[in-house]
Amino acid sequence: MKIQELADLMGLTPHTIRFYEKEGLLDSRHIQREKNNYRNYSDEAIERLRLIKKFQGIGCSLAELKTILQDHDMNTRTNQEVIEWILQKINEIERKKEEYDHMLVTLNWMLTYRKLLNDDPQQAEAMMAELRVRMNF
Amino acid sequence: MKIQELADLMGLTPHTIRFYEKEGLLDSRHIQREKNNYRNYSDEAIERLRLIKKFQGIGCSLAELKTILQDHDMNTRTNQEVIEWILQKINEIERKKEEYDHMLVTLNWMLTYRKLLNDDPQQAEAMMAELRVRMNF
DNA sequence: CTAAACTATGAAGTGAACTCTAAGGCAAGC
DNA sequence: GCTTGCCTTAGAGTTCACTTCATAGTTTAG
Numbered sequence: 001m002k003i004q005e006l007a008d009l010m011g012l013t014p015h016t017i018r019f020y021e022k023e024g025l026l027d028s029r030h031i032q033r034e035k036n037n038y039r040n041y042s043d044e045a046i047e048r049l050r051l052i053k054k055f056q057g058i059g060c061s062l063a064e065l066k067t068i069l070q071d072h073d074m075n076t077r078t079n080q081e082v083i084e085w086i087l088q089k090i091n092e093i094e095r096k097k098e099e100y101d102h103m104l105v106t107l108n109w110m111l112t113y114r115k116l117l118n119d120d121p122q123q124a125e126a127m128m129a130e131l132r133v134r135m136n137f
Numbered sequence: 138m139k140i141q142e143l144a145d146l147m148g149l150t151p152h153t154i155r156f157y158e159k160e161g162l163l164d165s166r167h168i169q170r171e172k173n174n175y176r177n178y179s180d181e182a183i184e185r186l187r188l189i190k191k192f193q194g195i196g197c198s199l200a201e202l203k204t205i206l207q208d209h210d211m212n213t214r215t216n217q218e219v220i221e222w223i224l225q226k227i228n229e230i231e232r233k234k235e236e237y238d239h240m241l242v243t244l245n246w247m248l249t250y251r252k253l254l255n256d257d258p259q260q261a262e263a264m265m266a267e268l269r270v271r272m273n274f
Numbered sequence: 275c276t277a278a279a280c281t282a283t284g285a286a287g288t289g290a291a292c293t294c295t296a297a298g299g300c301a302a303g304c
Numbered sequence: 305g306c307t308t309g310c311c312t313t314a315g316a317g318t319t320c321a322c323t324t325c326a327t328a329g330t331t332t333a334g
Binding site: 054057058059079080082083086087089090093094096097100101102103104106107108110111114115117118 | 191194195196216217219220223224226227230231233234237238239240241243244245247248251252254255
Binding site: 150152153156160173174175198199200 | 319320321322323324329330331
């Protein structure tokens with residue numbers, strides 16, 4: 001399979017696939033060279049890219065992925081270690097969600113204030129005064 | 138007020154404050170030059186940086202902030218426009234939260250599988266087979 | 275008076291994940 | 305046989321929000 005074919009199949013660009021190779025996420029199991037030096041991809045390449053996408057989907061950086069794939073290839077990690085890694089990832093994501101919740105709290109206050117400003121400007125000013133104290137805003 | 142004083146007050150570095158100036162987030166209302174060419178900050182600068190922090194806290198980029206501050210300075214936006222902007226921001230953040238929820242679903246499946254692998258490897262394999270179909274994993 | 279601490283400037287570096295460019299080789303359709 | 309459109313490479317550019325660097329002038333504490 002040539003690079004464009006694989007790219008279309010996986011919804012990537014040839015650039016990106018070559019970039020992954022350069023970053024060490026693909027190796028000789030996935031790519032062989034034809035005599036014209038074109039890359040020829042095996043079916044394993046498809047599996048590999050699927051795996052990459054899956055882990056990207058759970059918020060892994062390419063650097064992290066490189067380690068994960070190495071461990072995966074060499075069967076380095078015990079089940080317990082993988083479980084701990086997953087728990088840590090879950091934690092990470094939950095912290096990020098909390099950050100967004102903070103943003104939403106602020107935005108909702110702003111929204112309440114702005115809506116009040118339409119209906120009852122005086123009360124809006126009172127609210128703003130309180131907010132200034134409570135939120136340093 | 139000199140730059141270090143302002144930086145300490147706001148929890149920023151002098152570098153960052155100069156950077157904001159270069160980016161056009163601060164102007165002559167906030168900064169004057171003394172005869173030795175040192176920057177002298179007015180109290181308005183404090184308010185300005187507070188505003189910047191607040192909007193950064195709700196996920197605004199500096200580019201976006203530049204527009205927001207311009208509108209703020211010139212009183213360009215109507216209340217209704219601001220309300221719509223807030224609603225859009227809320228939407229944006231909720232979409233990002235949903236993305237994280239997707240990640241969490243995947244991670245929790247992975248976790249369940251790995252835990253099962255300890256206790257009941259056969260059932261774990263059955264689960265994996267089903268996951269492969271359902272999640273393309 | 276001197277040394278430390280502060281100020282100024284412009285430019286380059288960081289990291290993540292691509293994305294694009296330039297310059298050229300190979301292949302398939304007309 | 306010529307054009308179009310793949311393919312190759314190394315390396316630079318992109319975006320964001322700073323951060324660091326190099327160099328030099330100014331102020332202040334002892």
